[in-house]
Amino acid sequence: MTVLNEKQRAEILDAVSRTVLRRFYDPHLRGIDWNAVVASHKNDIVTASSTEAFESAISKLLSELKTSHVGFYHHALERATSKMAISATYASFPFDGSERWIFQDVHFGGAAHLAGIRSGDILVSVDGRSFAPPEHPVFPMGQKVKLKVITSGPQEESRLLDVPPPTRKRNQLPYAQPKLVTGKRLSDDTGYIWISMYPGMIGIEVAKEISSAVSALSPIERLILDLRGNTGGGIGVLRAMSLLTPERVPVGYSLKRGHLETVPRVDRSLVFDRIPAKKRDLLPMAFKFLVFPWLLKFAGQKKFITVATEGLGHQPFHGRIALLVNRHTASANEMLVAFAKENHLATIVGESTPGRLLAGNKFKLPYGYWLALPVGVYRTAAGTLLEGTPIVPDIEVSFDPVQAREGRDAQLEKAIEIVSQLRAFLDQR
Numbered sequence: 557m558t559v560l561n562e563k564q565r566a567e568i569l570d571a572v573s574r575t576v577l578r579r580f581y582d583p584h585l586r587g588i589d590w591n592a593v594v595a596s597h598k599n600d601i602v603t604a605s606s607t608e609a610f611e612s613a614i615s616k617l618l619s620e621l622k623t624s625h626v627g628f629y630h631h632a633l634e635r636a637t638s639k640m641a642i643s644a645t646y647a648s649f650p651f652d653g654s655e656r657w658i659f660q661d662v663h664f665g666g667a668a669h670l671a672g673i674r675s676g677d678i679l680v681s682v683d684g685r686s687f688a689p690p691e692h693p694v695f696p697m698g699q700k701v702k703l704k705v706i707t708s709g710p711q712e713e714s715r716l717l718d719v720p721p722p723t724r725k726r727n728q729l730p731y732a733q734p735k736l737v738t739g740k741r742l743s744d745d746t747g748y749i750w751i752s753m754y755p756g757m758i759g760i761e762v763a764k765e766i767s768s769a770v771s772a773l774s775p776i777e778r779l780i781l782d783l784r785g786n787t788g789g790g791i792g793v794l795r796a797m798s799l800l801t802p803e804r805v806p807v808g809y810s811l812k813r814g815h816l817e818t819v820p821r822v823d824r825s826l827v828f829d830r831i832p833a834k835k836r837d838l839l840p841m842a843f844k845f846l847v848f849p850w851l852l853k854f855a856g857q858k859k860f861i862t863v864a865t866e867g868l869g870h871q872p873f874h875g876r877i878a879l880l881v882n883r884h885t886a887s888a889n890e891m892l893v894a895f896a897k898e899n900h901l902a903t904i905v906g907e908s909t910p911g912r913l914l915a916g917n918k919f920k921l922p923y924g925y926w927l928a929l930p931v932g933v934y935r936t937a938a939g940t941l942l943e944g945t946p947i948v949p950d951i952e953v954s955f956d957p958v959q960a961r962e963g964r965d966a967q968l969e970k971a972i973e974i975v976s977q978l979r980a981f982l983d984q985r
Contacts, residue, residue, distance in 0.1 A: 564923055565602045565610055569594070571921045572614065572628070576621070579919060581813050581930045585666050586622065590761040593620045624912035624943065625887075627928035634697060636732075641695035641719050644668035645785045645884040648689040649957050651678055651706075655689040659705075659747045659786025661884060663752040665735030671717040673705065678961025680704040680712055682715035695779045697722050697732070709959045721872065723755070736762045740770030742780070742972060747773035747873070751796060754888055756836060759792015763831040766795045770871070778975045779873040782880040784906065784967070788887025795831055797865050797892050800877060800901040804829055804867035806937040809860055813931065825862040862937075863891075876978040877902040881949055886912045893947050894936050903978065904949040905971045911946040956970035 560568070573594045576585070595610040598615040614628045629636075638644050643666020646657045657679040662669050679687060681704045694743035695701055698721035704712050720732045738750045749769050754762050770779075781796060797807060809825065832838060879902045881893055890913045896902040914930035921927055935941055952973060953967045 559607060560610065560923060562602050565604065566598075567922050568925055569598060569601050569614070569617075569908060570789055572617070572664055574925055575919050575921070575927055576618075576929065579813075579917070579929050579931055579933050580621070588620060593617065597897060603984065604742060623914065623930055624910075625914045625916035625928060625930040627918075627926075629928075630924055631924045631926060634691075634693040636697055636722065638668070638693065639693060639785070639787055639884070640722070641697055641732055642667040642717055643732060644673060645787075647656045647883060647955070648759070651957070652888050656688060657687060657693070658960075660882065660960075663734040663785060664750070667717045667719045667732060669734070671703070671715045673703070673715055673717075673739070674707070674960075675965070676708075676962075678706040678707060678956045678957075682796030695719055737765035737769050739773055741773055741776070745774035745776055746778040746780065746972065746975060748780045748782065748968075749773075750784075751786055753786055754792035756792060757790045757793070758841070759790045759831060760835060760838075762789075762792040762832070763795035764833075766792075770799065774900050775872055778876040778978065779871075780878045780880060780968070780971050780975055781902070782968070783885045783889045783892070784880050784882045785884045786886075786889050787884060788889055790888070791828070792831065793888040793892050794828075794863065794970045797895055798868050799871065800896055801865055801899065802868065802870040802874060803865070803897060805865045805895075807863040807865060808891060808936040809862045809936055810932045810934050811860070812915070820824075825860045827862050827864050829864040830866055861900070862944075871898075876975055878975040878978075879904050880906050880908040880967055880971050881909055881947070882955060882967070883910055885909045890942050891934060894940060894942055897947065897950075898936055898940070901976050903951065904947070905951045905974060906947040906953055906967045907955065908948050908952075911942060911944050913942040 558591045576590060578835060595618065597613065601610060601613040601617065604613050611628060618626045618628060627942065638646060643663040644659055645661040646653045646659045649658045651658070659668070659673055659675055659677045659679065662675055679693065681687065682693045682695065683702055697719055699719055701717045701719055702716045703717060705715060705954050723733050733755060736752055740748050742748050749766065759932060790833055832841060879893060879896055885893065886909060888908050893909060897904060913934050915932035915934060916928055917931045918926050918928045933941060933943060951970060953970045956966055959966050
C-alpha cells in the first residue's frame with residue numbers, strides 16, 4: 557500500500573467528515589458537534605507516523621459517534637479483526653491474576669478452527685507480538701500467521717493459521733468466510749444448527765444452506781439454533797426467522813435518515829417476505845424494493861419496507877425451539893432474537909446480546925479507502941428500538957473458559973435441557 561503524505565491524509569479526513577454529515581443515520585449526530593470533534597482529531601490524523609497510525613487515528617475519530625456499524629478500511633484490507641479474518645471471537649477473562657483474551661466462538665471451517673484453535677484457548681501473541689486487554693489483536697489477510705495460545709495445559713503452544721484473502725459483498729465489510737451452516741442430530745428427536753454469518757445483501761446462499769440443514773436433520777421434534785459468535789450480515793437471517801413459525805408474521809422495519817420516529821403501517825408498506833431460490837429472481841425484487849421506492853420518493857410519496865417471515869408451513873419442532881446467544885450475537889441476529897421473544901416462539905439461552913442493530917452501508921473515499929456508516933435504524937414490529945439495548949436471554953448462562961478448556965459447553969448443555977422440556981404448539985391446545 558502506498559504511504560500517504562499529509563495533504564492526502566487531510567483529503568481523506570475531509571471526505572470522511574463530509575460523508576458523516578450527509579449519510580449518518582441521525583442528522584443531529586446524536587448531539588455531537590461534529591466539526592469541533594474533527595478539528596480536535598485533525599492533527600493526529602494528518603501527522604500520523606505510519607499507515608497503521610493513520611487508520612487508528614481515523615477510527616478513534618469515528619468512535620466519537622458512539623454507535624455500531626462504523627468502520628474505516630483500505631480496499632486491500634491488509635489486516636482485520638479476528639471475526640473477519642479467522643472466523644473466531646474472543647472476550648476478556650481473568651487468568652493467573654490478569655485479564656487475557658480468551659477465544660469464545662470458533663466457527664467451523666474458519667482459519668482458527670482449521671488450525672486447531674478451540675473455545676477456551678488463551679491468546680498469548682500474534683506473529684510474536686503479545687496482546688492483552690485492552691489492546692485488541694488484528695490479523696493479516698491472505699497470509700500465514702503464527703499464534704501462541706495456552707490450551708488445557710499450562711504450556712504455551714503454537715498454531716499456524718492460513719488466513720484467506722477477504723471476500724467482498726455489497727454493503728458489508730470484507731471478511732473471510734467459514735462454513736456458513738453446521739447441522740447435526742443431538743438425539744433421536746433433537747436437531748442442532750449453528751449459523752456463523754449471513755453473507756450477501758439477500759442471502760440466497762445461506763438461506764439454502766439453512767433449509768438444507770433442516771431437511772438433512774428431518775424428522776426432528778426439537779431444534780436448537782446456535783447464533784453464538786454470529787455478528788450478523790444481510791437479510792438471509794429471514795430464513796432462520798421463518799423456521800420459528802409456520803405463518804407470515806411481521807418482524808420489523810428499517811427507517812432511514814429523516815424518518816427515525818415514523819411508525820409505518822404494514823398495510824401501507826412494501827412487505828419483504830421471501831428470499832428467492834435463484835439469482836435470476838433478484839431482478840424483479842430489485843425493482844420492487846429499490847427502484848419502485850425511489851420512483852415513489854421522486855413523485856413525493858413514501859413507501860416503507862416491512863420484513864415478515866416467509867410462511868414456510870408447519871414443522872414438527874415448532875414450539876420446541878431454543879436459541880443460543882452470547883455477547884457476540886449481534887446485528888441481524890438481534891432482529892431474530894427480538895422477534896422470537898416478542899412472539900414467544902423460542903426460549904433464549906446464554907448471554908445478553910450487545911445491542912448493536914443499525915442498517916449499515918459503505919462509502920468510497922479517496923486513495924482506495926472505504927467508510928462504513930449506519931444509515932438507518934431498525935424497529936421491531938412492536939416498535940422496539942434495539943440499538944443500544946442488549947437483549948437479555950430467558951435463561952442466562954455465562955461462558956466459562958475453564959469448562960470450555962475441559963471440552964464442556966455449559967450453554968449448549970442448558971439449551972438441550974430446556975428444549976427437551978418444551979411442549980409443541982399443538983400440545984398446548
